Amino acid sequence: MSTFAIAWNNLLHRRFRSLCLALLIMLTAFVIAGGTLFGSSLRNGVRSTADRLGADAMFLPPGAERELEGALLEGKPSTFYLPGDTVRQLSSAKNVKRSSPQLYISTFDSPHCGSLVQIIGYDPKTDFVVAPWLIESVPGGPKTGEIVIGNAIQLEPGEEMLLFDMRYKVAGKLEKTGMGFDVSVFAGMETAYTLIDRYEKYLEAIPMPDKDAASVVVVEIEKGVDHETFARDIRMEYRSVGVILPQAIIGNMMKHLNLTIAVLTGLLIVIWILSAFVLAIVFTVALHERKREFGVFRAFGATRGKLVSILMTESALLSAGGASIGILLLCITVLPFNAFIESSLGSEYLLPSAGVTALILGGCFLLCASVGPVAAVLSAMRISYADTSLIMKEDM
Amino acid sequence: MIFSISGLGKTYKRGEMVFSAAENISFMVDRQDFVCITGESGSGKSTLLNMLTGLLQPDEGFVRFEGRNIAELSDDERARLRNSRIGCIPQGYSLLNNFTVLDNVCLPCCLYNAGRSAYKDAAKKARLILRRMGISHLAAEHPRNLSGGEQRRVAIARGMATDPVLLVADEPTGDLDPKTAAAILGVFGEIHRNGTAIIMVTHEKDHIPFANRHFVMERGQLQEIFPDGTRSSAAPAAEHACISDSFK
Numbered sequence: 001m002s003t004f005a006i007a008w009n010n011l012l013h014r015r016f017r018s019l020c021l022a023l024l025i026m027l028t029a030f031v032i033a034g035g036t037l038f039g040s041s042l043r044n045g046v047r048s049t050a051d052r053l054g055a056d057a058m059f060l061p062p063g064a065e066r067e068l069e070g071a072l073l074e075g076k077p078s079t080f081y082l083p084g085d086t087v088r089q090l091s092s093a094k095n096v097k098r099s100s101p102q103l104y105i106s107t108f109d110s111p112h113c114g115s116l117v118q119i120i121g122y123d124p125k126t127d128f129v130v131a132p133w134l135i136e137s138v139p140g141g142p143k144t145g146e147i148v149i150g151n152a153i154q155l156e157p158g159e160e161m162l163l164f165d166m167r168y169k170v171a172g173k174l175e176k177t178g179m180g181f182d183v184s185v186f187a188g189m190e191t192a193y194t195l196i197d198r199y200e201k202y203l204e205a206i207p208m209p210d211k212d213a214a215s216v217v218v219v220e221i222e223k224g225v226d227h228e229t230f231a232r233d234i235r236m237e238y239r240s241v242g243v244i245l246p247q248a249i250i251g252n253m254m255k256h257l258n259l260t261i262a263v264l265t266g267l268l269i270v271i272w273i274l275s276a277f278v279l280a281i282v283f284t285v286a287l288h289e290r291k292r293e294f295g296v297f298r299a300f301g302a303t304r305g306k307l308v309s310i311l312m313t314e315s316a317l318l319s320a321g322g323a324s325i326g327i328l329l330l331c332i333t334v335l336p337f338n339a340f341i342e343s344s345l346g347s348e349y350l351l352p353s354a355g356v357t358a359l360i361l362g363g364c365f366l367l368c369a370s371v372g373p374v375a376a377v378l379s380a381m382r383i384s385y386a387d388t389s390l391i392m393k394e395d396m
Numbered sequence: 397m398i399f400s401i402s403g404l405g406k407t408y409k410r411g412e413m414v415f416s417a418a419e420n421i422s423f424m425v426d427r428q429d430f431v432c433i434t435g436e437s438g439s440g441k442s443t444l445l446n447m448l449t450g451l452l453q454p455d456e457g458f459v460r461f462e463g464r465n466i467a468e469l470s471d472d473e474r475a476r477l478r479n480s481r482i483g484c485i486p487q488g489y490s491l492l493n494n495f496t497v498l499d500n501v502c503l504p505c506c507l508y509n510a511g512r513s514a515y516k517d518a519a520k521k522a523r524l525i526l527r528r529m530g531i532s533h534l535a536a537e538h539p540r541n542l543s544g545g546e547q548r549r550v551a552i553a554r555g556m557a558t559d560p561v562l563l564v565a566d567e568p569t570g571d572l573d574p575k576t577a578a579a580i581l582g583v584f585g586e587i588h589r590n591g592t593a594i595i596m597v598t599h600e601k602d603h604i605p606f607a608n609r610h611f612v613m614e615r616g617q618l619q620e621i622f623p624d625g626t627r628s629s630a631a632p633a634a635e636h637a638c639i640s641d642s643f644k
Binding site for chain 2: 001002003005006009010012013014292293295296298299300301302303304305306
């Protein structure tokens with residue numbers, strides 16, 4: 001009869017106690033795996049936002065930084081302009097490797113528009129930010145009267161979208177980006193200019209300063225140039241231009257996130273320790289009840305090592321069982337709703353890839369499966385040092 | 397000779413008080429011996445048995461089992477020796493309630509041999525022993541469903557499972573009615589006739605006739621009571637006895 005069989009039999013014999021302990025470990029595993037996955041998704045979301053923004057720097061009108069961040073990260077529609085001559089000058093500024101203008105136009109909640117979205121006019125010839133996200137390439141970019149839509153917009157290529165009382169054909173769709181792009185509509189500059197005419201007409205808004213104006217110029221900086229120095233130089237040279245460094249936005253987000261993750265990690269560690277503590281108490285109490293049983297084992301020839309291995313196997317079985325169920329439960333109850341969580345939390349949440357998720361869950365399993373054996377160490381040591389003849393007598 | 401004991405001593409501390417549970421005990425046991433040790437509670441009987449089986453280390457003297465000094469063995473070696481050569485029947489109800497009667501009897505045999513075939517062999521042997529004890533019909537039962545007498549029989553069966561050369565029983569008939577106690581003693585008699593030495597500790601004087609040697613334990617000292625009623629003033633030191641044996 002193997003140690004495993006003896007341990008399994010012992011667990012089955014004390015069904016209620018085993019079930020309660022497994023339940024505790026299951027909850028621990030659920031919370032720890034869920035918490036770790038949540039923290040990783042937050043970190044992953046912020047990191048990949050930096051990659052998704054695609055540009056090293058963005059030029060925009062001073063004071064429009066918050067609106068741009070809102071549009072990029074949360075998909076909050078807004079409209080702002082940078083004069084045409086400034087756009088031209090910025091495109092040829094020092095240390096700019098390549099640049100592309102973008103025009104931001106907000107729709108509004110009315111029967112004139114199908115939905116409230118951010119329209120981003122871009123120049124497919126110079127663009128290097130939008131095109132990489134197209135699911136299927138749209139050669140030469142969307143033609144006049146055509147649009148490309150973000151992944152979260154419920155339309156498919158070939159269908160039409162109502163924008164300012166005009167119907168635009170959907171020429172393509174972007175991959176999921178997890179940021180404002182998902183609820184944005186992309187159009188070539190010609191289409192964007194017609195849209196902005198209509199926007200101004202409907203909202204009686206301040207007209208666009210000139211025909212070549214843009215909202216943002218996305219820039220790739222020459223290699224080896226410090227981004228902060230580049231931004232400072234641009235601000236000094238062009239007083240009427242604001243500069244956003246996506247990495248700086250990400251840096252700020254990361255700073256807040258790291259604090260959140262540190263608190264979360266602390267809580268998870270406390271939960272793990274509490275579980276181990278509760279298990280250690282239960283094992284110690286159980287050991288007292290089981291003194292005679294272990295004494296009998298010793299009497300018919302079990303070594304101290306055998307007793308320790310029985311106890312450790314019991315605790316490992318409990319932990320492994322509880323942890324597997326907890327993680328399985330997490331996979332069944334939480335992972336299917338990941339899309340909902342992502343859309344609720346926006347760009348700051350993106351579940352890691354399947355491989356990384358599996359690694360995280362595997363790591364959490366090992367961590368939670370170790371809680372039982374760790375908690376049982378004290379009891380195992382007590383068995384190792386106990387005087388069998390005395391414990392047999394104590395129990396009389 | 398299965399084992400010899402020489403100058404065995406053990407003291408315990410209870411608070412400031414030091415008392416001797418075993419004092420200069422010496423005797424030998426042969427294969428044909430059925431030893432009955434009587435004595436009052438607290439006289440040191442269980443301490444002596446625990447030292448014999450290697451569960452307790454003596455402060456003085458030694459136990460030589462089949463020529464090997466138990467004190468010189470490691471704890472693991474002593475455990476393996478108990479498992480293979482000594483059958484232990486602990487005091488009170490000692491069956492493991494989470495195992496069936498059959499598994500309780502099999503456990504000592506497959507403690508270190510976890511293979512399926514080892515279990516099969518152990519189960520076959522266990523069924524034979526249970527049949528000999530007249531309780532084969534209880535093989536699938538759990539100990540909690542058995543009477544006191546049946547539980548003792550199972551404990552004896554477990555003690556016999558590894559074909560030990562020595563069976564050590566601590567109060568095997570305690571709290572049993574006289575009829576059941578007599579039946580249990582009958583089982584011991586049969587085991588003894590089949591060539592296993594027995595050391596039995598008991599309170600009951602009625603059990604003495606079942607054994608062929610009788611010792612009395614009083615305040616940590618052991619004396620043999622001979623059939624003519626005389627007592628050994630002090631049991632001969634085993635080492636001396638061995639030397640005199642070798643001269644014969």
